[in-house]
Amino acid sequence: MQRIGVFVCHCGTNIAGTVDVKAVAEALKSEPGVVFSTEYQYMCSEAGQNIIKNAIREHQLTGVVICSCSPRMHEATFRKTASAAGLNPYMVEIANIREQVSWIHKDMKAGTEKAIILGRAAIAKVSLNAPLIPGESPVVKRALVIGGGIAGIQTALDIADAGFEVDIVEKEPTIGGKMTQLDKTFPTLDCAACILTPKMVDCAQNEKIRIYSYSEVSEVKGFVGNFTVTIKKKARYVDELKCTGCGECTEKCPQKKVPNAFNLGLDNRRAIYIPFAQAVPKVATIDADYCNMLKNGKCGVCAKVCGAGAIDYKQKDSFIEERYGAIVVATGFNPIKLDAYEEYGYKQSKDVITSLELERLMNAAGPNGGTLLRPSDKTHPHTIVFVQCVGSRCDDGKGKSYCSKICCMYTAKHAMLIREKYPDTEVYVFYIDVRTPGKNFDEFYRRAVEEYGVHYIKGMVGKVAPQPDGKLLVQGSDLLADEQLRVEADLVVLAAAIEPDKTARSLGTMLTASMDTNDFFTEAHPKLRPVESPTAGIFLSGVCQGPKDIPETVSQAGAAASKVIGLLAKDKLTCNPCVAHSDEMLCNGCSACEKVCPYGAITYSDKEFRGPNRTTLIRRVASVNDAVCQGCGACTVACPSGAMDLKGFSNSQIMAEVDAICK
Amino acid sequence: MQVNNTEFKPKIVAFCCNWCSYAGADLAGTNRLQYPADVKIIRVPCSCRVNPIFILRAFQRGADGVILCGCHPGDCHYTTGNYYARRRMTLLFSMLDYLGIEKERTRVEWVSAAEGAKFAATMNEFVQTVTKLGRNRKLEDLRCRK
Numbered sequence: 001m002q003r004i005g006v007f008v009c010h011c012g013t014n015i016a017g018t019v020d021v022k023a024v025a026e027a028l029k030s031e032p033g034v035v036f037s038t039e040y041q042y043m044c045s046e047a048g049q050n051i052i053k054n055a056i057r058e059h060q061l062t063g064v065v066i067c068s069c070s071p072r073m074h075e076a077t078f079r080k081t082a083s084a085a086g087l088n089p090y091m092v093e094i095a096n097i098r099e100q101v102s103w104i105h106k107d108m109k110a111g112t113e114k115a116i117i118l119g120r121a122a123i124a125k126v127s128l129n130a131p132l133i134p135g136e137s138p139v140v141k142r143a144l145v146i147g148g149g150i151a152g153i154q155t156a157l158d159i160a161d162a163g164f165e166v167d168i169v170e171k172e173p174t175i176g177g178k179m180t181q182l183d184k185t186f187p188t189l190d191c192a193a194c195i196l197t198p199k200m201v202d203c204a205q206n207e208k209i210r211i212y213s214y215s216e217v218s219e220v221k222g223f224v225g226n227f228t229v230t231i232k233k234k235a236r237y238v239d240e241l242k243c244t245g246c247g248e249c250t251e252k253c254p255q256k257k258v259p260n261a262f263n264l265g266l267d268n269r270r271a272i273y274i275p276f277a278q279a280v281p282k283v284a285t286i287d288a289d290y291c292n293m294l295k296n297g298k299c300g301v302c303a304k305v306c307g308a309g310a311i312d313y314k315q316k317d318s319f320i321e322e323r324y325g326a327i328v329v330a331t332g333f334n335p336i337k338l339d340a341y342e343e344y345g346y347k348q349s350k351d352v353i354t355s356l357e358l359e360r361l362m363n364a365a366g367p368n369g370g371t372l373l374r375p376s377d378k379t380h381p382h383t384i385v386f387v388q389c390v391g392s393r394c395d396d397g398k399g400k401s402y403c404s405k406i407c408c409m410y411t412a413k414h415a416m417l418i419r420e421k422y423p424d425t426e427v428y429v430f431y432i433d434v435r436t437p438g439k440n441f442d443e444f445y446r447r448a449v450e451e452y453g454v455h456y457i458k459g460m461v462g463k464v465a466p467q468p469d470g471k472l473l474v475q476g477s478d479l480l481a482d483e484q485l486r487v488e489a490d491l492v493v494l495a496a497a498i499e500p501d502k503t504a505r506s507l508g509t510m511l512t513a514s515m516d517t518n519d520f521f522t523e524a525h526p527k528l529r530p531v532e533s534p535t536a537g538i539f540l541s542g543v544c545q546g547p548k549d550i551p552e553t554v555s556q557a558g559a560a561a562s563k564v565i566g567l568l569a570k571d572k573l574t575c576n577p578c579v580a581h582s583d584e585m586l587c588n589g590c591s592a593c594e595k596v597c598p599y600g601a602i603t604y605s606d607k608e609f610r611g612p613n614r615t616t617l618i619r620r621v622a623s624v625n626d627a628v629c630q631g632c633g634a635c636t637v638a639c640p641s642g643a644m645d646l647k648g649f650s651n652s653q654i655m656a657e658v659d660a661i662c663k
Numbered sequence: 664m665q666v667n668n669t670e671f672k673p674k675i676v677a678f679c680c681n682w683c684s685y686a687g688a689d690l691a692g693t694n695r696l697q698y699p700a701d702v703k704i705i706r707v708p709c710s711c712r713v714n715p716i717f718i719l720r721a722f723q724r725g726a727d728g729v730i731l732c733g734c735h736p737g738d739c740h741y742t743t744g745n746y747y748a749r750r751r752m753t754l755l756f757s758m759l760d761y762l763g764i765e766k767e768r769t770r771v772e773w774v775s776a777a778e779g780a781k782f783a784a785t786m787n788e789f790v791q792t793v794t795k796l797g798r799n800r801k802l803e804d805l806r807c808r809k
Contacts, residue, residue: 070689071706072681099692100704104783110700117703512740514683516777534682534776535740578708596711598742632741633712637751649708655720661703662674662724 002127005036005061006119007052009043009068011098018102020112024067027116031123035059044074049081056085063091063126067119069098088131090577090648095122117661124656132577132647137627139225140325141568144169146217146507149177150550151542151557152330153199158561160208164568167322168203169212169231171503174279176200177332181262181356183363185550186413187444193278193365200280213281216503218319220327220510223599223630224537225573227324235315237286237294238272242310245282249302249311250274258290260367263360266375267367272302276365284310326564327511329521329533330541330557331504335496336391340398344387344494349466350376352492355386355407358414372418374491377470381425381490384418385474386411387461388431391497400497400518405547407495408435412448414493419452428455428487430476438549457485464492498547513538521545531560539563578648579629580636582622584609586643589620593635593644601628602635673727673793677704677786678713682740683775684732690779691786698786702730709733710771711744715755718769722759722802728768728793732782735773745773763801767792 008025010016021039029037036059040048043066055061064087066078071094079089095118105111143159145152148170159166168175179185182192203209212231219230253270260269262276271290274282284302292299293313303311335356338346346352351374353361364370374381388407391399408431415427434456436442448454461476467488474487500519508515513533514522521540524532531540541560542553567573582593584607594602602622611617622644624635633646645651679685685706691698707713710733718729731752733745749771756769770789774782 070685070692072686072689096689096704096706099689101700103692103695104697105700106697107700114700114703121703121705509737512738512742514686514734514738514740514776517775522776534686596743596747598744630741632709632744633707634709634741634744634747637711637714637747646708646712649712651714651716654705654707654712654714654717657705658676658717658721658726659724661676661705662721662726 002033002063003035003059003061004033004063004065004123004126005052005055005059006034006038006065006067006123007043007055008037008039008119009048009066010039010041011069012041015068015098015102018105018108018111019097019115020108023112024097024115024119028065028119028123031120033063033127034123036061043068044077049077052078052081053085056082056087061087063093063129065093065095065119065122065126067095067097067115067122070094070096070100090132091126091129093122093126093129095119120663121657121660124660125653128650128653128656130647134577135575135626136572137225137575139568139570139573140227140323142166142322142324143326143328143564143568144227144229144322144324145328145330145541147177147330147332147542147544148172148175148211148213149330149332149542150179150196150199151332151544151553152177152328153203154554154557155328155330155541155561155564156209157199157202157206158558159564159568160206162561162565163208164565165208165210167210167212167324169215169217171214171216172275173214173236173283173285174275174281175203175211175213176280178356179550180276180278181264181359183359183366184413184417186409187438187440189413189417197278200278204280211281212320213283214285217507217510225325225567227327227537229322229324229327231320231322233318233320235288235317236283237288237291237311237313237315238284239310239312239315240281240283242308243283244308244310245274245279245284246307247274247284248305248307249284252301252305254299254301255290255292258287263367264357266357266360326537326539326567328539328541328560328564329507329511329513329544331501331507331544333498333543333547334501336399336499338390338494338496341390341494343463344390344461344492345464345466345472346494349464349472350374351470351472351490352464352494354494354496355410355414356496358493362414362417372422379490380422383426383487383489384428384491384493385461385472385487385489386415386427386429386493386495388429388495389497390494392495393432394497400499402518402547403435404495404497405435406498406549409438409441409444409549411493411495412445412454415454416448416452419454426455428457428489430457430459430461432458432460438551459485498543500544504544511535511538531556531563537567575627576631578631578646579626580624580631580633580644580646582624583643583645584621586641587621588641588643589622590640592638592640593622596634596638598632598634599628599630601625601630671794671797673701673790674725675702675728675730675790675793676721676726677702678707678710678717678729678731679704680710680733680740680744681706681708683734683738684782686776687732687774687778687782690776691783694779696779696783698783699790701790702786709739709741709744710748711741713748715751718755719802722764722799723804724807725799725803727796727799728770728789730770730772730785730789732772732774732785735775738775764799765796767796768799
């Protein structure tokens with residue numbers, strides 16, 4: 001018979017406000033097996049934990065039930081407490097009476113009754129618990145970073161700095177990500193390239209870092225400490241080792257009409273290209289959709305001019321298998337497509353552009369060499385209108401419900417830069433709210449208004465109508481003056497919402513890392529574990545977790561790196577002991593469990609058993625590899641003979657919980 | 664939504680997978696979204712851990728409704744667990760229907776860790792449905808009642 005202790009937490013008034021904790025502790029005292037029952041203000045505090053420890057020692061408890069917050073919150077805490085008092089940590093069960101009782105019920109009576117029933121269920125379960133001893137598994141001391149933007153680069157550099165090998169997988173031909181396309185960065189107006197490209201070079205030169213550019217992750221197997229990842233290296237038709245990045249081919253290629261993706265289609269490039277001058281690796285790539293040689297076998301100019309003989313038209317996609325102990329997701333973002341926003345005329349007029357396109361137009365390496373000209377007629381714009389929150393904070397189904405966070409600041413930056421360079425240009429900004437939380441952010445915005453004379457207008461734009469003379473008629477409302485405004489603009493800039501990269505969803509599925517409804521990766525705890533995914537061994541860096549600016553991304557990247565380093569510094573990891581096990585006496589060797597196991601953790605072997613009349617029988621029975629089993633329990637249900645069970649969530653335990661609830 | 668002014672409070676057992684739905688239920692709590700206290704949650708590692716026997720046992724012991732919640736198809740923490748659960752429950756529920764346990768008393772629902780609101784809405788709706796159906800008299804083993 002177990003000797004069970006029950007500990008009911010008040011959680012201040014979080015629980016005690018709607019649950020009569022004293023009555024719960026009193027009611028559970030008479031449950032079978034319970035020898036001690038008490039309540040306390042904060043069980044998770046040091047004093048609370050001491051109450052548990054003392055009771056375990058004093059009453060020789062063999063099982064502990066804690067009625068408190070969710071086990072997802074403090075199960076680990078209370079297991080450690082039990083362990084410190086000499087009790088097996090897996091002899092602890094938690095009845096969730098905060099998230100699943102006190103916070104969702106207002107009625108004290110109903111709440112108290114439910115808390116007692118949940119307490120009973122936990123007592124019934126813990127009476128059937130058995131001490132579990134976790135196994136150990138080795139750690140592969142290498143990390144994978146998926147995405148080579150500023151988030152991925154910073155994470156990789158920090159991990160490499162601690163002495164661990166790290167690979168970056170980047171789907172574009174170069175690392176650098178969105179930051180390479182930016183002109184200046186707020187609130188200091190540093191040139192983006194000047195602060196980013198040295199980091200890109202650091203990555204290339206660091207002997208601990210390997211860059212797989214123009215590559216994607218195609219398969220992920222394994223678990224924390226031991227992932228096996230298949231990386232697909234897409235054919236770039238250029239031998240990376242031979243190419244010197246001289247750029248001869250990109251000048252001689254006769255196919256000149258390829259929209260330049262790096263400049264967002266504002267100008268053209270050749271079919272063989274290096275995205276920009278500081279690309280890392282500086283290797284040419286052939287765009288198979290436009291290359292005449294690859295499409296119809298006629299051309300071959302690049303191969304002729306290449307002194308290094310690097311062109312290889314027969315190159316195929318190749319697959320590489322690598323092992324890692326930890327994986328960091330840094331897949332970043334894209335501005336949303338604006339097709340649904342017809343009222344702003346983005347598709348009708350070339351002079352309605354997105355903010356990212358404006359970055360390219362203002363960049364010295366951009367299509368106009370840094371001179372701001374209208375895309376339609378290459379004239380200097382004298383009136384520019386910025387429209388904020390295009391698709392952000394939007395509940396109409398067309399856009400995103402969240403705030404994209406960066407738009408207020410980059411628009412202030414754009415407005416300021418334009419007013420500084422072209423003082424004859426009038427700049428209007430239509431906004432819902434101006435959000436400037438961040439160091440020196442509000443000062444920056446106020447400078448735009450006060451020093452640079454940018455016209456900020458609180459109100460939304462209803463329509464942008466292209467006029468026959470090439471102007472854009474912007475109709476909007478000024479909420480503060482309570483009047484309708486009409487501005488004749490030469491250029492309209494839309495602050496498009498940002499959304500997670502399209503590859504994130506399929507990657508999330510591959511990694512079994514959970515995501516929210518907007519396809520941002522979910523963190524293990526929104527406040528206390530912001531850079532870890534709930535899936536062990538998967539870490540989050542940058543905008544893939546939620547909208548962020550560059551300083552925030554870099555700090556999160558460093559935090560993710562430190563978590564990875566903490567993991568890789570261990571030689572062995574403690575495995576989850578709640579794994580399946582097979583009762584060999586009941587197993588009939590049917591293979592049903594083996595077929596449903598997603599991890600291949602079940603194997604069969606012939607074993608000798610004692611038969612009747614001193615005979616020996618040889619039977620085929622299942623056995624589970626503890627290090628590979630993740631404890632889902634699919635096999636337990638598939639097993640027709642009831643031989644397979646799951647430690648920690650056994651058939652009898654769950655059945656006891658059902659009984660207690662239905663009593 | 665109570666019928667005949669009786670104080671009928673259904674007994675509802677909810678099996679929730681640890682990774683998505685249990686977290687979704689926690690989120691409903693964190694956001695203070697109300698749903699009736701008649702729902703009692705049992706945490707399981709994965710929806711595929713739920714043996715049909717557990718559900719039969721619940722009805723035998725007097726449960727009025729049983730709901731199984733797991734990760735959305737394709738998002739299972741263990742890759743394929745929820746697909747097994749879906750197939751098993753389809754068979755089980757059609758058998759239960761044949762035995763006289765109305766289809767409305769059993770349900771499978773996908774709730775992600777981010778869908779606290781969906782969890783609360785689902786539970787509110789399920790409790791209403793089961794309350795309307797009244798006490799479950801089929802399959803209940805009266806010897807188990809004290």
